[in-house]
Amino acid sequence: MNSKMTTRNTKVMNRFDVTSRLIAKLKHEEAVIGGIGNTNFDLWAAGHRPQNFYMLGSMGLAFPIALGVALAQPGRRVFALEGDGSLLMQLGALATIAALKPKNLIMIVMDNGIYQITGAQPTPAAGVADIVAIAVGSGLANSAWAADEEDFERLVEAAMSATEPHLIAVRIDDKPGVGTTRRDPVQIRERFMHGLGVRELL
């Protein structure tokens, strides 16, 4: 079987729309970690929440950061949003998460098949690499492509009451993020820690 066959029936969606659908479902101060660039731009644009963390600068750190939060606060659901290019740079995180099995971690991969923000160069996910197949092969059995927006919402709902980590991959278009996160790393960190109840505001 061609490794890309699993994406054949998935609709091409939009990152901001999908992110907004996720945020609309959150009712329990869930943490949301946005990866570098567009994933955190659209997270910001979907409406700032004190439980949002916006990664600036380095690719591939949304899932590792979210893993730490999920382990530190097992009573809270933790979502992480990452681009396909960034995830491909940090694939070891998937096997580490599979081994540690945080029951409260939900990973969402925004797969546009390009490094959009640096000029739309194609990533390996555009041709040869299937993100869900890689995740399953890393030990994350609860990994799936979202077929369309309704399926994405159904997968999110299922993951919210799950007892194992989940990964949801979404094929998205080539649109840039619609917002721009305020670039103040200290403020981002302090607000997030306050939002998680572990720090008073400065």
Ligand SMILES: Cc1ncc(C[n+]2csc(CCOP(=O)(O)OP(=O)(O)O)c2C)c(N)n1
């Ligand atoms: C370790 C590292 N390498 C390279 C870069 C430069 N860079 C920043 S964003 C980016 C592309 C990110 O692609 P992807 O995660 O697929 O997200 P998209 O831009 O498509 O939304 C690159 C190459 C970086 N910031 N960090």
